[in-house]
Amino acid sequence: MQQKVTTLPVKPSPAAPAPSVHRTRKSVPCLKDAILRLPPGSGDWRVEGVPGLYVRVGTQSRTFRLQRRVGGRLAVRVLGDLDRLNPAEARRLATRLWQTLAPAPPDGRITLERALEIYLEEKALAAKTRHIYAYALRRYLADWMGTTLEALGRDRAGFRARLLRTAREHGRAIAVQVLGCFRAVYNYHRKVLPELPECPAVAVELARAQPRDWALSDEALRQWWAAVQKLNPLKRTLWLTLLLTGARADSVRMLRWEDVDFERKTLRFSTAKAGRCYSVPMPERLVRILSWWHTQAPPSQWVFPSRRRPDSPLAEQVRDDRRGVVSAHHLRHTMRTRLAEVGATPDLARIALGHSMTGDVSSGYITPSLLVEAVRPLMNGVAERYAQVLGWDGNEGQSECEERN
Numbered sequence: 001m002q003q004k005v006t007t008l009p010v011k012p013s014p015a016a017p018a019p020s021v022h023r024t025r026k027s028v029p030c031l032k033d034a035i036l037r038l039p040p041g042s043g044d045w046r047v048e049g050v051p052g053l054y055v056r057v058g059t060q061s062r063t064f065r066l067q068r069r070v071g072g073r074l075a076v077r078v079l080g081d082l083d084r085l086n087p088a089e090a091r092r093l094a095t096r097l098w099q100t101l102a103p104a105p106p107d108g109r110i111t112l113e114r115a116l117e118i119y120l121e122e123k124a125l126a127a128k129t130r131h132i133y134a135y136a137l138r139r140y141l142a143d144w145m146g147t148t149l150e151a152l153g154r155d156r157a158g159f160r161a162r163l164l165r166t167a168r169e170h171g172r173a174i175a176v177q178v179l180g181c182f183r184a185v186y187n188y189h190r191k192v193l194p195e196l197p198e199c200p201a202v203a204v205e206l207a208r209a210q211p212r213d214w215a216l217s218d219e220a221l222r223q224w225w226a227a228v229q230k231l232n233p234l235k236r237t238l239w240l241t242l243l244l245t246g247a248r249a250d251s252v253r254m255l256r257w258e259d260v261d262f263e264r265k266t267l268r269f270s271t272a273k274a275g276r277c278y279s280v281p282m283p284e285r286l287v288r289i290l291s292w293w294h295t296q297a298p299p300s301q302w303v304f305p306s307r308r309r310p311d312s313p314l315a316e317q318v319r320d321d322r323r324g325v326v327s328a329h330h331l332r333h334t335m336r337t338r339l340a341e342v343g344a345t346p347d348l349a350r351i352a353l354g355h356s357m358t359g360d361v362s363s364g365y366i367t368p369s370l371l372v373e374a375v376r377p378l379m380n381g382v383a384e385r386y387a388q389v390l391g392w393d394g395n396e397g398q399s400e401c402e403e404r405n
Contacts, residue, residue, distance in 0.1 A: 028055065030087045035062055047087070053094040055082070064090040066097055077113060077145070079138075083315060084131050093138070100143050110189060112137065112152065112182075113145040119185045126271075128250060136181045140166055140174065149186060153197035160203040167206060176206050214330045215337035218389045225390045227324035235320065237293045238304050242318070242328045244286040244383055246335025246353055249318035249328035255303040260290055266372060269354060278354040278368060281376035283383035285392070335382060342381035351375050 027046045028034050030053075038045060038057045044065075047053040056063045062082040068075050079085060079093055110118075116137055120130050138145060141162075144152065152159060167175035183201040190196045216224060228239045241252050247269055254271040261268070265287050268279045282290070290303070297303070300310040309315075318328050332353065339349045350357060351368045352375045386392070 030091055032082070032087050035082060035087065038062070047091070047094075050091050050094050052098055053090060064094070066094045068098065075146075077138075078117065080131070080134065097138070097142055097145070100146055109148040109150055110193070111146050111148055112141065112185070115149055115185050115189050116145075119188050123188070132177070133181045133185070136174075136178045137185070140170065140178045141182070149189060149193075149196055153186070153200055156200045156203040159200035163204045163206065172206060179204055179206060212333070214326075214333035216326070216330060216334045220326075221334070221386070221389050223324065224326060227320070230323065231320060231325070233293070233296060234304060234307070234314075237289060238314070238318065239320075239325065240289050241286065241303075242331050243334075243386065244283050244289075244379075245280055246332045246339075247280070248332065248354075251354070252328075253304060253314050253318055256301050257294070257303055258301070260294075260303065262287065262291060265376075276354060276356065278351075279372055280352060280354070281372055281379050283379045285383045285387065338382040338385055339378055342378055342385065344375075344378045347371075348375055348378060352379060 026042070026044070027048050028038060030047050030049055035045075035055055035057075038055075040057065041059045042057045044054050044056050047055055047064075052066050052068045054065045054067060056065055064079040064082070064085055066077045066079055077097065079090055085093070116134065120133060125133070144162075163175050163179055166178060179201055183199055186196075186199045186201070190199065228236055231239070238252060241247075241255075242249065245252065245267065247267075251269040251271050255267070255269070259268040259270060265282045265284075266279050267282055268277065270277050293303070298305055298310045302310075302313045304314045306312045306315050319325075321327065336349060336353060339352060344352065347357070347363060347366060348371065349355075350363075351366075351371055357363045357366050357368065
């Protein structure tokens with residue numbers, strides 16, 4: 001007897017076929033548009049054409065999950081949210097991990113996969129930090145995720161060989177990151193499982209990569225500005241905000257208009273490393289740029305809304321390197337260097353960049369929110385230095401945008 005098929009009340013399109021709803025199983029094409037159209041709170045959907053790959057649709061999130069039944073027991077692995085993992089990446093990851101997916105051992109010993117899940121559930125980590133941990137271990141230690149911590153702890157030689165091979169094949173910086181993530185997860189569980197062997201990371205000596213010399217010279221700044229001027233007004237305003245604050249890309253990308261105080265001329269970054277929120281004074285030039293953008297931007301709570309979904313922030317990574325624009329972190333290094341150029345003390349530079357107040361004991365006594373105004377002349381000094389190098393006439397953001405619209 002032919003199975004009855006019903007269809008959700010969504011309009012199909014050639015680019016994104018409508019998801020189908022069967023009596024016993026719901027499925028959706030492996031396409032972002034199709035997944036975004038799934039009704040909020042509709043639960044698990046099988047991703048067509050990818051064994052074991054599902055997307056769980058909650059009221060506010062869409063999460064890829066890989067599951068496989070082995071020996072009558074179900075093994076499940078969370079791969080990541082749609083905001084961080086596009087369908088093509090989820091398909092490739094699921095294909096690579098399918099054969100390694102296994103349920104937890106029956107004797108109660110904890111696997112690396114389960115240890116990672118517990119660590120991410122229990123630790124108060126920023127979303128980006130959680131993504132780094134999950135990606136580093138699941139990408140570079142994929143075949144170990146079903147292995148118990150005990151077995152990994154007893155195989156120091158194997159662990160050392162694996163990390164050295166990772167350094168050769170993917171670079172020392174990646175190997176150091178994987179090592180750090182593994183060590184944090186392993187030692188977190190060793191606190192409550194003292195029978196675990198000492199962390200095998202003690203057998204690996206990998207010197208940390210030296211900090212990158214990324215600050216832009218005057219000539220590099222001029223090349224950067226020439227490339228930025230070719231972008232659309234939204235992206236151009238975004239990059240100017242990054243330049244004039246030195247903030248991290250996600251901090252700027254997630255700005256809401258309620259975070260912009262035009263009266264006090266401050267910005268509040270609610271998305272920052274380690275979950276720290278911080279405020280910085282806006283240079284006068286940035287006040288003019290964002291005031292102009294406020295009159296031009298699409299109606300949204302977000303300062304930099306998604307072009308397809310104005311009710312969401314700009315979703316893609318803040319990168320325009322193919323257009324000649326260096327990464328946002330280059331601008332962060334540049335801001336720190338220019339702050340030193342205008343005479344900023346280490347403590348005031350930390351406040352300007354939202355760094356933790358670490359160092360000597362007295363630094364920990366500083367309350368950054370009380371020193372926002374002390375940072376203002378420094379930020380204005382850097383902005384004027386940029387204006388001198390780039391030949392701005394006082395309407396650096398507004399004039400170029402108006403000419404091109």
